[in-house]
Structures are given as structure tokens and as C-alpha cells.
Amino acid sequence: MHLTGKHINYYHICHRKLWLFHSGISFQQTHANVADGTLLHETAYPQRAKRYREVQLDGIKIDFYDPQERVxxxxxxxxxxxHASIAQLQYYLxxxxxxxxxxxxxxxEYPKIRRxxxxxLTDADRAAIEQWEAAxxxxxxxxxxxPVINKPFCKQCSYYEFCYVSEAGVELDLPPLSVAYL
Structure with a gap:
């Protein structure tokens, strides 16, 4: 199985989101935050496309890679x-x-807050990545x-309506998760 950066990112945010994404259930195309992120990515550093390379390896896609500096x-x-963004970047490395x-x-890089x-990567990070992949x-x-994790950030998620809207007041009855849940 080839993992993507989204697999790693979602693993650190919500196991439900990870499972839905991997199962081909996505609401990304219609969510405002995703559209905002795409626009930011395309406009924040317009000179990047000329200076850096796009790299695709083992299912990951790195949009901006500087091969001379290896950044x-x-x-x-x-x-x-x-923490999820750092994990995703560590996985790319x-x-x-x-x-x-x-x-x-x-x-x-966070262009909106200029940070x-x-x-x-440390040896501990490398070992952790092996564990993430297995998990x-x-x-x-x-x-x-x-199951739904019911965290404050859920309201900003593209899967929010999928997770929290029920028909006729019937709640989903899902079996308990069989692995350690973050």
C-alpha cells in the first residue's frame, strides 16, 4: 500500500477521516477551507514553480522541492x-x-501568519514513522x-456533515475501535 501525505496527516488528526479518505469518500472538492488552502498554495509563492521541482515518489507528491539544498x-x-503538518513533512523527508x-x-510555511x-528527522522520528505506517x-x-472523535476542530472539517448529521434523529451505532486511538 502506498501512503500519501494526507494519510499521515489524517492519522494524526482523526482516524475516522483517515478511514473515509482511504475508502474513497471525500468532500474535499466542495469544502471552503480546502478551496482556500488550494488558492493559498497557488498564490503565496508564485516564483516557486520556476525555482523548485515537483517530486512524486511512492504515492507522495511534493510540490516544492529544492534538489540543490535538499529542502x-x-x-x-x-x-x-x-503536529499533523509536521508529521506529514517528516514522512516526506x-x-x-x-x-x-x-x-x-x-x-x-504559514504565509498567512508569516511563520x-x-x-x-531524528532516529526517533524514523522509528515513529514505521509505527505510523503499520497503524x-x-x-x-x-x-x-x-467512531466520531467529537473535538472542537471537527466543525472545520470537510467531513463534519457526514459525521454529525443523522437522519430522523437516528445516531450511528459503530463498533469500538480495535487499535489504540490518539
Missing amino acids: VHEIKRSNKLE RVLERHGIENPTGLL TERVV IEQLVNLPSCP
């Missing part, structure tokens, strides 16, 4: 849930390492969708 540039619209790129680094976070494979192969 991945990842643009995010907000630093909320930053690990995939580059697996393809022979020595000591890649990353820059997590940049440098991201590197994700287990999660996406569950026979049914993991």
Missing part, C-alpha cells in the same frame, strides 16, 4: 493542528531518504468506519 517546502493555511537523498530537511518552521495499514483495513 522540501510545505505550505499550510494555518498552524492549527501543527523519510520517503526521500528511502530513495537515497541524504539529510533532507523541510520548511513548514516558518524548520523540520528535520495506518491496520486502520484503513478495518471493516467499518472508526
